Amino acid sequence: MKPIRTSLEVGFSGHDLPHRYAGLRGREWRAIEAVDEFPFEDAQFDIVLMDGAAVSRKRVREAHRVLRSEGRLFFTVSEKTKSQDGYSLPDVYSMVRDGFNIIGVERPAWWFLRRRGRTLSICARKKNWRTLTHRYRPYT
Secondary structure, eight states: OOOOOEEEEESOOTTOOOHHHHTTOOSEEEEEOSOSSOSSOSSOEEEEEEOGGGOOHHHHHHHHHHEEEEEEEEEEEEOSSSOBTTBOHHHHHHHHHTTEEEEEEEOOTTGGGOOTTOEEEEEEEEOOTTTOSSSOOSOO
16 A cells, blocks of 8 residues: 555544544544545545544445545444444445445454444545446446
8 A cells, every 4th residue: 555645634623533443543634524525636645544433325426536545444333233324234345345445344253242332444545447347437
């Protein structure tokens, strides 16, 4: 992965960025609330860090728009409720796969013990003409 120059944090209030994401901040970083339209030009960021509660189709599309080619989207989804803003976990996967290739899913070591509060950390790389796995691109 190339060095991270710029990053965008979406939906984290104050300085509550998870510790696991702290190392992903670029030299320049911006933080915004969970809005449906990001106030930035296209292809401005290397990394978008999104709060799991902020994940929605519009925000994933906006993340795709503001990421540079080969940019990455990181977010953590809680499976405790099995739903994020009306989306099931398979819906979250499908909305991300429309514009991104999921390259990593991290589960806690105790994932299969059926404890509450399980979370998935997802890393996805922006699809572009070199990394497309199919011809249809719903947004770019």
